[in-house]
Amino acid sequence: MATQETCEPCTLGDGLLSSEQVQARFALLHGWELAGDHIKKRFDFKGFAKAVEMANLAAWHSNKMGHHADIAFGWGYCEVTYTSHEAGGLTANDFICARRLDELLS
DSSP states (O other): OGGGOOOOOOOTTTTOOOHHHHHHHHTTOSSOEEETTEEEEEEEOSSSHHHHHHHHHHHHHHHHHTOOOEEEEETTEEEEEEOBTTTTBOOHHHHHHHHHHHHHHO
16 A cells, blocks of 8 residues: 555656656555656646645645655646656656555645
8 A cells, every 4th residue: 555655755767667667656546647767647626726735635645655746737737746856767766656645636
């Protein structure tokens, strides 16, 4: 269960996942897109307020996890992107945060 996993601090090149590890962890996600060195998910809403609420939730969650997402939002959408900037690609942290964010919404 993802809620038991926690993020670990990253350093350059530390903890990068192999392409096989990325594919295995990506298979556990629902609705996320794998795009090179990041994963992202777009949430669609009817209006602006819900998009702002989602952006705030994603920001709060990222801060709590100590692994910060890139968040873009506007009228009717919020897009959350995870990558481990410090490590230079995808680490377990990205997938942990994505799964835990999904769990918050379920």
